[in-house]
Amino acid sequence: MIALLLRDLRLAIRAGGGFGLGLAFFLLVAVLVPLGVGPEPALLARIAPGILWVGALLACLLSLDRIFALDREDGSLDLLATSPIPMEGVVAVKALAHWLVTGLPLALAAPGLAVMLQLPGGHGWLAISLALGTPALSMIGTFGAALTVGLKRGGLLLSLLVLPLYVPTLIFGAEVARRGVTGMELGTPLALLAAITGGAVALLPFAAALAVRINLR
Amino acid sequence: MIALLLRDLRLAIRAGGGFGLGLAFFLLVAVLVPLGVGPEPALLARIAPGILWVGALLACLLSLDRIFALDREDGSLDLLATSPIPMEGVVAVKALAHWLVTGLPLALAAPGLAVMLQLPGGHGWLAISLALGTPALSMIGTFGAALTVGLKRGGLLLSLLVLPLYVPTLIFGAEVARRGVTGMELGTPLALLAAITGGAVALLPFAAALAVRINLR
C-alpha cells in the first residue's frame, strides 16, 4: 500500500499537478474574490474565513476526478482489483494521497492568503480548521469519485454528488475559522469538525470500496 | 461543422453532463457561500454580484478539461486533424458547444440565484452581463484547453493558465452586474465587456488551433 501511495504522489508530481497546483488554485480564488466583490478591507475581512473555506472546498473538488479516472481508463484499476491489496486499502490510500497533495498544502498556505484578504488575526485557527477539516473533504470526495468512476468523465456529476455531502464539514470548519478570528469560544464546532473527520475516515472507505467494486463489473 | 456541434452536444447530454450539471454547480456555489460566510442578508447582497460572477467562472472552468481531453484520448482529435474541417473550425465549434452547455444556462439561471443571495434588484443586468461575458470565458477556456491538451490531465494546470486570462472579463462583468444592481451608469464596463468577448471570439480560435496542432505532433 505504501507502494501505491508513493506511486500516486509521484504521478501527481510528474503530471505537473502535485502540490503546487492545488495551492495555486487556492491563491487564485483569494485573488479573484476581491476582484469580483470589490476591494473594501472591512468587507473582505468579514467574508475572508468563509471564502477561504469555500475556496479550499473547490480546490479539493477540482482534483477529485483524478482520483480514480486515470487508473480506470488505463486499466490499472482492474489490475489493482485482482492484486493482493484489498479495495478498502486502495481507496484509503487514494484518499490519503489526495489529502497530502491538496488538503495539507492548503492548510499550510491559508495564513498567507488570509493576510491577502485583509484578515487581521486568528490565522492560526484558520489553518487548524483546514488541517482538521480537509481530510474529511478528501475522504468524502473519494467516495464520490468511487460512485462515478464508471461514468465517462462525470466531472460535474461528481461535484453535484459531493457538494451536499461537504455541507456539514464546511459549516463547522468555517465556523471554527470565524470564531477563531473573532476570538470567540470554539470548542463545540471544533469537536464536531473532528468528529466528522474521524467518522468519515473510519467508515467511508468501506462504502467507497463497495462502490468501486460495483463500478468495475 | 454542424455535425461536430451536434455530436458534442449529444455527447454532453449522454455523458449525464449536459445542461443540468453546469447549472447545478452554479447553484451549489450560491448555496455554499452563505454557508461559509454566514447568513446576514445585507452582507450577502453586497457580495452577491461578485460571487455569482466568480461562481460562473468556476463553473466554466470545471468543465474545460472535457473540451479536448476525451477527443485526444480516444484518438478522434488526430482523426479530426486529418479531416477536411480546418482546425480553427473545430476549435470554434468546441467553444460554441461549451458555451451552449455551460454559459448560456448560467446566464438564464442567474436571476433566480440572485434572489437566493438576497440581491434586491438589478437581476436583469446580472443576466445580461453573464450572457455577454460567458462567451469570452468559453473561448478563452478553449484556448487554455488547447494549450494543455497534450498533458496528462492537466486539470489544475489548466485552471492556473486560464484564470489569469479570465481576470479582465471577471472585472468588467462583475462591475456591470454591480452597477446594474445599484443603478449606476454602466456604459463603459458594458462596452469593454462586449469588446473583450468580441475580440476573444474573433481572434482566439486561431491561437487555439495553432496550440492544438502543436500539441498533436
Next chain:
Amino acid sequence: MELIVENLSCARGGVIVLEGVSFRLAAGRALVLRGPNGAGKTTLLRTIAGLQPAEGGAISLPPDSIAYAAHADGLKPTLTARENLTFWADIYGRGIGDTLDRMNLAGLADRPAMNLSAGQKRRLGLARLLVAGRPVWLLDEPTVSLDAEAVALFAGVVQGHLAAGGMALVATHINLGLEADVLDLSAFRARPRIAGGFDEAFA
C-alpha cells in the same frame, strides 16, 4: 493445484453471452481460448479474475493465484519503464530482478512509458506477469501489436512459467506456438437472453 470451471454462465452488459462453460486446467498446462470477435473471451476471463460476478455455475481456484493481463496495460505514461514495473512488483511484495532483461526492455528501462512504441508498451505490460509471482495467468490477447520476434519471446516466457508449474489461460487470435489444449468458445454461445433473474422472469 487446479483451476476448475464448471457449467459457468457469464453476462456482459446485461446479456448472457456464454453458458455451460466447463474445463479443468492442471498445473503446468495451458489452455487457449478461441472464438471469433465477440465470442466472449474477455467476458470469461474477467469473470474468472473475479472482476464480475458469474451468472451461474462455479469457479474453483486456489486463493490469491491470479495474475490478469487485460486488453489495457495499466501503464502510467509519465513513469519510466522501470518505475512502472517496480510499482507492480511492490504491490505483489516482490522485486523486479532481471525481468526487464527477460522482456528485452533493458535498454528502455529509463524511458517514460509514453515514449515507447505500441509493441514496447505491450512487452512492458506483460512483464507485470513475471513480477506478480502468481500461478494462474489469464491472458487476453497478450501479443497484440507485438512483432514476430517478440511473440516468440513471449511464448518462451509462458513456456517457462508452465514448466515451473504455472497455468495459463490465453485468449488469442494469433498462434503462439504453445503446446496447449484449445477451447472453442463458439460452442458455449448462449441462446440470446437477458441476464439477471428479474428481467428474465419478466420478459
Next chain:
Amino acid sequence: MELIVENLSCARGGVIVLEGVSFRLAAGRALVLRGPNGAGKTTLLRTIAGLQPAEGGAISLPPDSIAYAAHADGLKPTLTARENLTFWADIYGRGIGDTLDRMNLAGLADRPAMNLSAGQKRRLGLARLLVAGRPVWLLDEPTVSLDAEAVALFAGVVQGHLAAGGMALVATHINLGLEADVLDLSAFRARPRIAGGFDEAFA
C-alpha cells in the same frame, strides 16, 4: 495521382528515428511497412498524415487525399455504432450507405460503442475509411484484435479500394494477404541523434 516520399527523416520525442525514407506509391497499389516494434512505423505514418512535421526530406501527395487509421479508433463510447459512423460521414460530407453492412456490423448498428467487443470496435473504427472517400489510406496495424474472418473481410475491403484506384500504406505485423510491395523500415533506422537543428548544432 501518386504519393511520393523522398529522403524523409522523422523524429519522435525529440529523437530522430528514421532517415532517408524514399518510396513512390501509384494509384491502385499498396505498400506494406514492415519492421520490428519501435522501428518507426507509427512515426512515419503520422508524418505523412501531416500530424507532425518532417525533420527533413519531402512528401508530395494530392491535397485532401488522406484517410488515417491510427492505433486508437476515435470511437465515442456513448454513441451507437451508427451514430459514430454517421458523425464521420458528416465530417467528410458524405452518407454512410451500406458501410455498416460491408463491415459486418449491421446487427450491431444501434449498440453503444462501449458495449462492443475489442474486435467489433476495431471493425467500426475501420468503417470510417470507407465513408471518408479519400484515395490514400494510411493504416497503422489495422487488424489488431481482429479474428481471421474479419482480417479476410478487411483485406477484401482494401483490395476493393485499390481496385477503385485508391492507395494504401499499411503498417502491420500480420500478413493481410495483400498483393503489395514491402518496405522494411529497419533499413532506414537513423543513427541515434537529437532532432531539431538547434539542439543538434549545439550538442
Next chain:
Amino acid sequence: MSIWEYANPKKFMQTSGRLLPWATGLAAAALLVGLIWGFFLTPDDYRQGSTVKIIFLHVPAALMAINAWLMMLVCSLIWLIRRHHVSALAAKAAAPIGLTMTVIALVTGAIWGQPMWGTWWAWDPRLTSFLILFLFYLGYIALWSAIEDPDTAADLTSVLCMVGSVFALLSRYAVNFWNQGLHQGASLSMDRKENVSDVFWLPLLVCIAGFVLLFVALVLLRTRTEIRARRLAALLARERMA
C-alpha cells in the same frame, strides 16, 4: 404469507393494480375536501390575512419531502440486503416525487415569505436544510440517469442514499448550529402554537392525509411505470438479440 411476496414483480403489479384506483380516489377526495375547507371555509388570520392559507400546501409538501427520502432509504436498504428489484425501482420512482414535494415546499415557502418577511428567500436553518435536501434529490436522480445498467445504478444509488442520509441528518443539525449565533428572531420561525388554532389544524390534518395518499398513489403508479419500462427494455433487448 410473507410480505416479500410483493417483491415479485408480477405479484406486485397485480396488487398495486388493485390498490391504485383506491389510493387515487381517496387522495383526490381528501385533497379536495382539505383544500376547499382550508382555502374557503377558514377565517383569515388576523395578522397574516389570507396568505396564511398557503400553509395547507406548504406543510404537507414539506412533510412528504422528508418522508419520501425516508422511504427511499428503507427501499435502498432492502435492495442492498435482499436484492428485491421492485424495492430498488420503488426508490427510483419515489425520488422525483420527493423532489417535486421539496420544490413545492420551497416555492410555497418563498411565496409566503414575500409578504411575511419581505423577502423571497432567507437563510433560515429550516429553509437551508431544505435546499440541501433538494440537492440530495438532484444528485440521486442524476446518478440514476447517468448509469446505464439498471442493477449497477440501483446498487450505486442505494449506497449514495445511505451515505447521503447520514450527511443529510448532519447538515440539518449543522445548519441549526450555523444560524444560531446570528438568529433573526421570531419573524423567521412563526410561532405556530399560537397561530395554528383548531380552525386551521383540522383542515391541515385532512390535507396532510391527502398528500400522504397522493404520495402513495404516485409511488405505486411510478413504480408500475418503472417496472413496465424495464420490461419493455428487456423485450426490446430480446428482440434485438433474436
